[in-house]
Amino acid sequence: MTTTSKVRIYKACVRPVMTYTAETRADMAETKTMARINEMKVLRLITGNTLRDQRRSSDIREECQTEDVVRWMPARRRYWNEHVSRMGDDRLAKVVRNGKPTSKRPPGKPPKRWKDSWSSISQEREEGD
Template structure:
């Protein structure tokens, strides 16, 4: 197997930028702070907000393209529009949500984008001062995007637990760090996104 040096990048996971020299056949490999792979933005600081923000922008663009033709179409029922949202917009909004830990910022970004679309589907605006629960009920009882993602995350956890012990995902799930934790508040962990302590709506 041959490796392309120009297409290969290296990344170090750390709170503070760390210079890491890696070479292959005496040719240095470029070190980056973040890179995009299969639609996912991996960063050295494990900042999931940039990844969620990129997906939010993509989902907002798709929803904007459907605004005049679908959301404002008076010949279509709200149920049909809600199904189109589930099919065309929400998969973009929640892509790879099973494998990341949500924070308060990412939850707020997801809910804001979803409610903007659901208000367009229901034909209401912020000036109408309707509760989000009422709008979700009108839109075919649309579940909250954060709670829906949390359910998908639990399903992925169960899938990993059924894997063989030699699988890489199972090994990463069972592995425990053997070093001391650095000072400062630890980042939100993936396991904290599906345990009972994360049942709140925030």
């Protein structure tokens, strides 16, 4: 099987499954790191490289013509937000997205909310560079 075919299968099947939770949950540094690690494992398998070959991830991504998975996730998050926006007002996903919790948040740094994740693209660019 050619590398191009393998990359197409990765983009069509593996990457959407791997990043499914990115559409519906807030980003955390740990999940971004895990997504990048898993993506590079798959791309190295596709290209026939190992960690011992010491090839840069950017070179492997360029060879596979694949965008970094962490930079790809905000587009999926925006797509999910538009999908929920088109839903009727009685749908649970839309009610939860638009609702505001009535309970108090715990003291300390508040956890990141989902809306903060998909709207703050500049933060993701800084982490990726």
